[in-house]
Amino acid sequence: MTYRLLFLFAFSIITTLAIDAQSLLNQPELDERVRSFLDKQASQWSSMNIPSVDGHLLYNLIIENNYTNALEIGTSTGHSSIWMAWALSKTGGKLTTVEINEWRHAQALKNFKEAGLENYIDARLADAHELVHQLTGPFDFVFSDADKNWYQKYFIAIDPKLKINGCYTSHNVSKKNKSRWSANYLDFLKNQSHYKTEINEKGAGVSISYKIAEK
């Protein structure tokens, strides 16, 4: 009897894992193309772009939570977008990303194409101060990485468009970061009682805020 129960338990775990693995879209050729692009580009990103360890973090958050509708504020030349779009290519999702600088936007478009991810990215050349009010969402994942003095305003504008269980992440937010804006922003996040916020300090600091209720 005990063996039978153990067998059934193991069988149900294996079946659940198999279903989870199957629900991720499998595109080995695309994976290979993205990997080789990221390898080739590794030493080319500027200090503006996120470090790879933070890219990996964004990738994992999307995959683990099966997010499908992501928004990025601050594309630059597209490093973080590529990590997120790669994850979204597996969940069947799409990324909307916004950049105000024409040259960086053009460069990002080139990079998305080279990585083979252009079909997963809606890249807008726009001022995010305005665009965040026009976008309807709903989103389940947000990455904020543009002008730091606008972080709170971005959060307030996007909050009603983020689904419950969705996740709002912000870059360069760290307990080690001694700048006043980072401490103020972290206080602001911690005061959002309808979110649960943690910080990942492995790279440049990423705040990860899960929405647990509507305001």
Ligand SMILES: C[S@@+](CC[C@H](N)C(=O)[O-])C[C@H]1O[C@@H](n2cnc3c(N)ncnc32)[C@H](O)[C@@H]1O
């Ligand atoms: C730190 S970089 C983003 C890096 C990018 N996430 C990456 O990892 O490749 C910040 C970007 O935000 C853009 N930005 C600043 N203010 C903006 C605004 N109001 N609207 C849209 N983009 C803005 C800047 O031009 C810059 O390219």
